Amino acid sequence: MGAKMGQIVLIICIMISTISAQENRDLESLRGLKRAWKNTPPSWDDGSDPCGGSWDGITCKNHRVKKILLPNMGLIGDLPRYIWQFSELEILDLSYNKGLTGSLTSEVQNLTKLTNLILVGCSLTGPIPDSIGNIQSLNYLSLNSNGFTGQIPPSIGNLMNLNWLDLTDNKLTGSIPVSNKRSPGLDMLTKAQHFHLGHNQLSGDIPPGLFNSNMKLFHVLLNNNTLWGPIPSTLGLVTSLQIVRLDSNSLSGNVPSNISNLTSLQKIYLSHNKLTGPIPNLTGMNDLCYIGLSNNTFDDQFGVPSWLLTLPALETIKMHSANLKGELPAALFTIPQLQNVDLSDNDITGTLDISSNPSTQLQLVDLRNNRIGDFIQQSEYKHSIGLILAGNPICRENDVNDSFCRTPTKTAPYSTPYNCRSPSCDSGLELSPNCQCAYPYKGSIFFRVPLFSSLVNSTFYTSLHDSIMVFFHKEGIPVDSLSLKNPQIDPNDYLMIDLEFFPSGEQKFNRAGIIALVSALNLGTFIAPKEFNFYFFIPETETVYTFMSEISGNGGAKRKSSNIGLIVGSVVGGCVLLVLLVLAGMYSFRHKERAEEAPRHSQPFALWDPTSGSGDVPQLKGAxxxxxxxxxxxxxxxxxxxxxxxxxxxxxxxxxxxxxxxxxxxxxxxxxxxxxxxxxxxxxxxxxxxxxxxxxxxxxxxxxxxxxxxxxYIVNGTLKDSLSGRTGIRLDWMRRLKIALGTARGLQYLHDHADPPVIHRDVKTTNILLDERLVAKVADFGLSKPMSDADRTHVTTQVKGTMGYLDPEYYMTQQLTEKSDTYSFGVVMLELITARKPIDKGKYIVREVKEATNKDKKLYDLHEILDPTIGLSSDLNGLERFVDLALRCVEDRGNQRPAMSEVVKELESIMALVGLNPAESLSSHLTSYEGASKDYDYPYSNDSLFSYTGGDSSTKLHTK
The missing domain is CATH 3.30.200.20 (Phosphorylase Kinase; domain 1)
Structure with a gap:
């Protein structure tokens, strides 16, 4: 027994010695990096433990370095040998350190457990080493925006787990490698979803062997190279493809007919090539929203291809210099989702007819430099569509000064609305959307293939803003607010948006905050809304961000590192003691664990000291x-x-x-x-x-x-109080529209972006508050119901809510869905135009409006029940569409009601119809509101916010 115990102790001691040596190898490698690089974080102190949590950018597990995340830290130097000595490293992100130069050496293969290699936006040169193909664990390889030269290593084809390959914007030459008997190639990457190889100097043809039916590719981006020859028909075998960019090459020949097999395709870019033959038939591509066929030498096409009119999702057509001839059919402009049409520099003739009922989404029609002689809608053209006919005969006639004969000026770009009363900060500080003065961290986000064309639709930007902020709060990234600015299409046809991130609780970010922020965007852990698709983020590098001063000496927070000699000297004696302690302590630990378990469940904050932040702290996101x-x-x-x-x-x-x-x-x-x-x-x-x-x-x-x-504290009370006249605030039609849109946006956020999603369950005018600028805010989550993914269809629950607002389907079935909130919101919409209670003297507002509506008459003949203060003497543009939407919301069956996201889009469309910018509903000027900010009584003094009653009724509903 004694001999066996001695063997056990010896084995444990050897293991501990080995582990200690490995730990100290990581420690020495980190210290080597500190010596090799300039501008390493100040927290990299030789006297502290890198795995103790005090070294910014270093993440360890079991005292081994697992992640090195140092994006945009201003590092200067090369990639020293120390960087390749972390045998347990999984993620290496050194992106956007412009001061990192030199080459990527063959020693990179030593990182055998690496899953993510991100060296974007550095100044690395030389060839990509062939040894990179030995890192079998690699899933994400992003080397874009450097100065790499030479060929794409065929060995990359050995990376069987690779999902993301991005070599964009380098100086790579040669052909695209495919496998043969002697060498691997990119065709072997059957798990890959992204081939991003654009903006290089690749030459030769696109190998037919590059594509096969086993692939799961979403994106093939080969644009802006010097590729020639035909488009291989094998491309049509990859039916998972969503985006294909082959533009700006020298491709020739016919487009293969089997490209129509790509029924999941959303965008196709073939512009600026030498393609010939007929324009490809894309019939059946029902998801296709972007077609780019400009600047090719296709056969003459009279009019536009008839199959264009069959694509329901089509938003953008770019076919300038595409040999189009003859007249355009009016039906072209009625495609439901159509936004932008560019058919300039063709040979289009005759009379232009953009239809008396064009797509409501249509924003730009560019027909400059054709041979159009007349325009049917010329006398009634209202500028709602940006039409360009410059360079056509119709604009060369005498005395023609129509706006469509001039190149339009750009509209003012979108920016996140600010609601600040006194927008002034000290020198160097900038004002955040939350009205705090701070030093923002700036950068730009680029969406390679967004699924929309409109740059003026604020819905998209609001959705992006909310998604980013929800993600940051969920991940604990210290961002207080975010500003989006200047969306534009850059020369690469990417959507570029400038971002400004404002720190939470401080005037400046510290290094840890920036590392968390940039790494989240680099690693793709933030998933953008589906309309935006995949992206990359570039921090501003023109000026170096000044981080918040590092605080040292905080109560001995720095942990002194272990001395190697001390470890080796004490390990033998410590091993024996360790074994005895482990055996003796297991019973004591388990006993204590069981004893603590019960009170920890009954008193979850018992171990939490709110002044020190220790113990079981609630997982809060901003509170x-x-x-x-x-x-x-x-x-x-x-x-x-x-x-x-x-x-x-x-x-x-x-x-x-x-x-x-x-x-x-x-x-x-x-x-x-x-x-x-x-x-x-x-x-x-x-x-x-x-x-x-x-x-x-x-x-x-x-x-x-x-x-x-x-x-x-919301000073202007409830919407109910304003509609009743109690506040003295006059709500005209425009203001009611803005309040409806704000409320709808709040509910859409709860349904689609909150984590977890939330069904409010008690939407009513007493739960909608108005701030000093009459911005609507949804209040009171006393009855709200969080949803898991499994609950997205419905939640079976006891019925709670307020009579008059209650979804009848929910009341009958006890199955709660997001459409229950839609019903209640529809009742609120009807209150907005009538100022009547949902149930008053036995009359139900929904039934009253339905019975009074006569769609053959102006304002649907609702004059008798409309609120007189809405402004009946003025032009109530859009009111009929508003009523239509409200009645859709209060359909008896939930599956016939729109989702709140659809409600938001329709309300924004109505606002545009009446001449309002939907974005302004978030940033209205205080001076435009009479009687605003009358701090008369706080809305929570209304007991209905607690008892959930409707109007002045005392009816409470709580049915099982």
């Missing part, structure tokens, strides 16, 4: 913890003067934080039935909700036996 004393001080000791209401939850108090911010505090009654675990779950859910059209949770208090929720 802060207040002490009882803090809230006591800002409410004058919860005085009666500060008491602004009460409800089912408890009292509501108005408070004033030291920074001047007004808050509303919901204080639970003593002896509340809600336990600590439920309260923790609630604040974790509420803290994930961040949207300008949803009332925001600022924080909470779980201290001294108190449970309190702290919200932003």
């Amino acid at each position: 802060r913890s207040f002490t009882f004393e803090e809230l006591q001080n800002c409410t004058n000791n919860f005085s009666e003067i500060n008491n602004i209401g009460q409800g089912g939850y408890g009292m509501v108090y108005k408070g004033n934080l030291p920074n001047g911010q007004l808050i509303a505090i919901k204080r639970a009654r003593k002896g509340s039935s809600q336990g600590g675990l439920e309260f923790k779950n609630e604040i974790e859910l509420l803290s994930r909700v961040h949207h300008k059209n949803v009332v925001g949770l600022i924080g909470f208090c779980f201290d001294k036996g108190e449970q309190m929720l702290v919200y932003e």
Whole structure:
């Protein structure tokens, strides 16, 4: 027994010695990097432990370096040998360090466990080493935007797990490698979804063997090279393809007819080649939204191909200099989703007819430099469509000064709306959308193949903004707000948007925050909305970002590294003690673990000290913890003067934080039935909700036996109060439209972007609040229901809500869906135009409007029930479409109602119809609102926010 125990101890000691040696090899390699590079993070201190969490950009597991994430850190140097010595390294991201020069050596193959290699936007040169094909674990290879030369290594074909291959924007030459008996090739990458090889100097033909039916490719981007020869027919075998970019090469011959097999294709770019024969027939491509066939030498085509009219998703047609002749059919302009048409520099003749009922999405028709002699709609042309006829006979006639004969000026680009009353900051600081002064981190995001063409539709940008912010909050990345600016199509036909990120809680980001931000965008962990598709992010490198000062000496936070000699000297004696301690301690540990388990479930905050942040901290996304004393001080000791209401939850108090911010505090009654675990779950859910059209949770208090929720203070009360005239705020038609759109955007956020998605369950005018600029904010999640992915169709639940707003299908089946909120919102829309209660004196507003509607008459003959203060004497443009939408929302069957995303789009379309910019609904000027900001009573003083009653009725609904 003694001999066997001795063997066990010896084996353990050998293992510990080996592990210690490996750990110290990583430590020495990191110190080597520190010596080799300039501008390493100040936290890289020789006296601290790199795996102790104090070295920015270094992530360890079991004391081995797993990730090195140092994007845009201003590093200067080459790629030293130390970088290839981390045998457990999985992710290496050194992107956008322009000061990194030199070559990528063959030693890269030593990183045998590497899954992600990201060296984008450095200044690396020389060939890509053939040894890179030995890293079998590699999944993501991104070497774009460097100065790599030579050929694409055929060995890349050995990377059988590779999903993403991006070598764009280098100086690579030679042909595209395919496999043969002697060599591998890119055709062997059957798991790959992305071939991004554009903007190089690749030559030769596109090998037919590059494509096969076993591939799962989504993107093939070979644009801007010097490829010649025909497009291989094997391309038509890869039926998973969504984007094909072969433009700006010297390709010739006919486009293969089997390209129509690519029924999942969304965009095809064949412009700027030497293609001949007939224009390819793309019939059956029902997902195709972009066609680029310009600047080729196709056979003469009279009119446009008839199959164009059969593509339901088509948004953009670019066929300038494509040998088109004859007249254009009016039906071309009625394709439902059509936005942009460029048929300039052809031989189009005759009379132009853009149809009396063109696509509602149509924005630009460029027909310059053709032979069009007349325009049927000339006298009634209203500029809603950007039409360009310059260089046609119709514009050469005397006295013709129509706008369509001039090249239009660009419209003002989109930018994130700001709602700041006093937009001024100290020198060097910039104002954030949340009205805080800070130093933003700047960059640009590029979408190679967005699935839309309109640059003025704010819906897309709002969706992108909200998705990014939701992701940052979910991942704990310290971004307080985000500004999107200047969307434009760059020379590469990419959609480029400038981004400004503002730090959370500080004036500057620290290095850890920037590393987390840039790495998330580099690694593709953020998934953009489907309309934007795949992207890459380039930080601003013209100026070096000044990070927040590093704080040192904080209570001994730095851990001193272990000395190698000490480890070796003590390991033998320590091993024996270790074995004894492990055996003796297992029982004690398990006993203690069981003892702690019960109170930890019943008191989830028992180990959490809110002043130190230790223990079981709730996983919050932007909300802060207040002490009882803090809230006591800002409410004058919860005085009666500060008491602004009460409800089912408890009292509501108005408070004033030291920074001047007004808050509303919901204080639970003593002896509340809600336990600590439920309260923790609630604040974790509420803290994930961040949207300008949803009332925001600022924080909470779980201290001294108190449970309190702290919200932003909304000064202009509820929509119900304004419609009733109580506030003195006059709501004309335009303002009601903006309020409807803001509310719809808030609900769409809850349904589509909140994490987890949320069904509100009690949408009504008392739960819609108006801020000082009358921006609508959806309030009160007392009844809201979070959804898992499995719940997306419906949730079976007891019926809760307010009579008059309640979805009848939900009431009958007890199956709650997002369309239940749509129904309630439809009732709110009807309230907006009538100012009537949902149920009043036995009359139901939905039935009243349905019965009164006469679609053959102006305003649907609703004059008798419309609210007179809406402005009946003025032109109520769009009201009929508004009523149509409201009635669709209150259909009895949920599957006949639109989703809130569709409601938002229709409301934005109505706003555009009446001459309003939908984006302005988020940034209206305070001076335009009479009676705004009348701080008369806080809306939470309305007990209906707690008891869920409708109007003045006392009816409560809680049916099982």
